[in-house]
Amino acid sequence: MPLVAGVDFGTLSVRVTLVHSQKGPIGTASAEYPLHRKREDPDFATQSHDDQMQALVRAMRAVLEKTGVAGAGIVALALDTTGSSVIPVGENLVPLDEYYLWCDHRAKAEAEEITARAHAVGLEAIDWCGGVYSHEWGWAKLLHWLRHNPEKRGQFVTALEHCDMVAATLAGVTSTVDLKRSVCAMGHKWLWNPKWGGFPSEEFLVSLDPLLAGVRAKMGGEFLTSNHIAGHLSPKWAAELGLHAGIPIPVGAFDAHWDAIGSNCREGDVVNVVGTSTCIIAMAKETELVPGVCGVVPGSVHPDFTGIEAGLSATGDIFEAIARRAGISVADLSQGLETYRAGQTGLLRLSWDNGDRTVLVNPELGGVTLGWNLLHTAQDELFAAIEGTAFHTRIILERMAEHGVPVDRVINAGGIPQKNEVLNQVYANVLNKPVLVPAGVPTSLGSGIFALMAAGVYPTIEAAQEAVCLGLRTVEPDPAAAAVYEELYQHYRAVYFALGKRDADPVALGTVLPALRSIAARANRV
Numbered sequence: 001m002p003l004v005a006g007v008d009f010g011t012l013s014v015r016v017t018l019v020h021s022q023k024g025p026i027g028t029a030s031a032e033y034p035l036h037r038k039r040e041d042p043d044f045a046t047q048s049h050d051d052q053m054q055a056l057v058r059a060m061r062a063v064l065e066k067t068g069v070a071g072a073g074i075v076a077l078a079l080d081t082t083g084s085s086v087i088p089v090g091e092n093l094v095p096l097d098e099y100y101l102w103c104d105h106r107a108k109a110e111a112e113e114i115t116a117r118a119h120a121v122g123l124e125a126i127d128w129c130g131g132v133y134s135h136e137w138g139w140a141k142l143l144h145w146l147r148h149n150p151e152k153r154g155q156f157v158t159a160l161e162h163c164d165m166v167a168a169t170l171a172g173v174t175s176t177v178d179l180k181r182s183v184c185a186m187g188h189k190w191l192w193n194p195k196w197g198g199f200p201s202e203e204f205l206v207s208l209d210p211l212l213a214g215v216r217a218k219m220g221g222e223f224l225t226s227n228h229i230a231g232h233l234s235p236k237w238a239a240e241l242g243l244h245a246g247i248p249i250p251v252g253a254f255d256a257h258w259d260a261i262g263s264n265c266r267e268g269d270v271v272n273v274v275g276t277s278t279c280i281i282a283m284a285k286e287t288e289l290v291p292g293v294c295g296v297v298p299g300s301v302h303p304d305f306t307g308i309e310a311g312l313s314a315t316g317d318i319f320e321a322i323a324r325r326a327g328i329s330v331a332d333l334s335q336g337l338e339t340y341r342a343g344q345t346g347l348l349r350l351s352w353d354n355g356d357r358t359v360l361v362n363p364e365l366g367g368v369t370l371g372w373n374l375l376h377t378a379q380d381e382l383f384a385a386i387e388g389t390a391f392h393t394r395i396i397l398e399r400m401a402e403h404g405v406p407v408d409r410v411i412n413a414g415g416i417p418q419k420n421e422v423l424n425q426v427y428a429n430v431l432n433k434p435v436l437v438p439a440g441v442p443t444s445l446g447s448g449i450f451a452l453m454a455a456g457v458y459p460t461i462e463a464a465q466e467a468v469c470l471g472l473r474t475v476e477p478d479p480a481a482a483a484v485y486e487e488l489y490q491h492y493r494a495v496y497f498a499l500g501k502r503d504a505d506p507v508a509l510g511t512v513l514p515a516l517r518s519i520a521a522r523a524n525r526v
Helices: 049-067 108-121 124-128 138-148 162-171 183-189 202-208 235-241 255-262 316-326 378-402 421-431 445-454 461-468 479-500 506-525
Strands: 003-009 013-020 024-032 036-038 041-047 074-081 086-089 158-161 180-182 222-224 229-232 248-250 269-274 278-284 296-298 306-312 348-350 368-370 409-413 435-438 472-475
Touching: 003 049, 003 162, 003 255, 003 445, 013 049, 013 445, 024 049, 024 445, 024 461, 041 049, 049 162, 049 235, 074 162, 074 255, 074 445, 086 138, 086 162, 108 124, 108 138, 108 202, 138 158, 138 183, 158 162, 158 180, 158 183, 162 180, 162 183, 162 229, 162 248, 180 183, 180 229, 183 222, 183 296, 183 306, 248 445, 255 269, 255 278, 255 306, 255 409, 255 445, 269 378, 278 378, 306 378, 316 378, 348 378, 348 479, 368 479, 368 506, 378 421, 378 479, 409 421, 421 435, 421 472, 421 479, 445 461, 479 506
Parallel strands: 003 074, 074 248, 180 222, 269 409, 409 435
Antiparallel strands: 003 013, 013 024, 036 041, 086 158, 229 248, 269 278, 278 306, 296 306, 348 368, 435 472
């Protein structure tokens, strides 16, 4: 039976999974690449396209060797990537610089300018991306690059999202004429929608900055959902990867969107892809616009549904930072967390260490922990951080539900739920809903599903999901803990909006610290 390769480019590594059309995943391998940071500029985060492509070669070769599968037997290859991760390219689509990675936040000023100008002129596109344009997204990053690289502007041909760049490279595409662009990437991060003829007008872009004159015309290519083909594997990259030349490569997408598909997401499901950050993905046949989310885009997750994206700018990153400051690993610091009770620490932690992605969309925020006393430990903070990310997730899910997005089931996907059962239980208790967890890591399985579609093995996504998706186990909420978290959540919500909005009324803050002490005292008497 047919075998395909599903590829997932994450923040620090690429994972390749071989997927059997009936047995599902049969083997996986990964390879790392460096993330370039600057201590003097915490907003800086870039990666080399060449580093990533060589890592793909290593991971593909490793999984073929590990499984004993002959590369000639792989009938399709599909890939998802981080986003918005933007790369400016020159002639023949050769990189002019490194990727502005999704977590590169240098474009804060540009994002604010785009938001202000969009509202000033009544640009419809701003409403479709939640009302606020993010520093994590494409136009802001491209404008920042144009402003800060005057010596390279003359070489600029176009800018590509990570998923489109990798697909073009593998298929040997060297011009925008033959380029296929992802509706997922363009719709969620670039203000693109066929409803208003694609991108915002030339007039709007030039009003932001004359440096954008003519750039709209350079963002050419065909804009497609992932049930279309981006190209076929070139002889050069077939030789590098050990695969057969000419196999189809479907149009790519963002990692979280395909993680949702790989987690057996259906309409009514919300998938929390919990990793370095958290992406929250839903899809619906019909939905209204949702203020503060990362876009409402037809066809972005499933070609037949409207995709809704939201998320937290940091999750696993916060856990790692707490452990690093304590001089210990997250795994070691987590030992014993299963004995913690809801609210017992007396701490309330907001997950703004890397800014707020949803619903405030504010990069200027920072992590906040309320309720410290002289006896608190790093482990207490870690537990409070898990609770805080769950509270923030509930803020987002309530915002979605208020605007017509069905939230019938919650699925915790991504890498962290596979190794942190405390997190799954806390989320179930905070949301007061059963949380479903895949029986294994679904990362790159969504890519495998789209590869199976590209190869013509299955006619629909649902048929492929039925064949290859992992089972889901259920984590039920504990009623007593859920009751405590209901009380805590009201304080979290008040603090979230009181500290997170410049024009907020801070009156609510005065009740928080006494309430935290009271809740902790009750929890510790149990």
